[in-house]
Amino acid sequence: SQELEQSPQSLIVQEGKNLTINCTSSKTLYGLYWYKQKYGEGLIFLMMLQKGGEEKSHEKITAKLDEKKQQSSLHITASQPSHAGIYLCGALGSPSNTGKLIFGQGTTLQVKP
């Protein structure tokens, strides 16, 4: 079965610093989703990547998909306390219409003011 490995598992950065979170798949990625979760709440969709080499940005968050490496990275520029939370990557296990996603274990981000 497919597995997603996120690194690092946790991260503490000073406000204003840049950071990167990685998500590596054990099998081919048919679609890669990034979500953010505030503690004790549901997941908020950030962005979705489909094609190898694809890159998307939203405000100060940029995500890239390297299909050859079966890896995606999430980069935050000039981090702010509002970026704190748990970041999860999710991937389609197969190109089906059931929409079943497999998730990584999550990366907990703390941003110190």
Place this chain on the structure above:
Amino acid sequence: DVKVTQSSRYLVKRTGEKVFLECVQDMDHENMFWYRQDPGLGLRLIYFSYDVKMKEKGDIPEGYSVSREKKERFSLILESASTNQTSMYLCASSPAGATSSYNEQFFGPGTRLTVL
């Protein structure tokens, strides 16, 4: 906006009790999912449903059952709650579709269940 609502944010039950967790979505989505989330383990799929009265087991179905009598509602049932079922439970829904652009899952706020 898509809304996925869950019946309770916090729930405390006793070992052996039958527990019902309800999830309702208002976007006419075909697919609905139940996950549990535990520290260090991420989200693990318990059950999912791709149509009314249809269900499939996820990765950790043991000790759980589900019911989908109406398209908008997906219920998770703990037949006899145990302490190892203490967790955060998240419900999600998504539209059907063959391409990954249709597979974005919309999540509810979660139910934190404690079994004593």
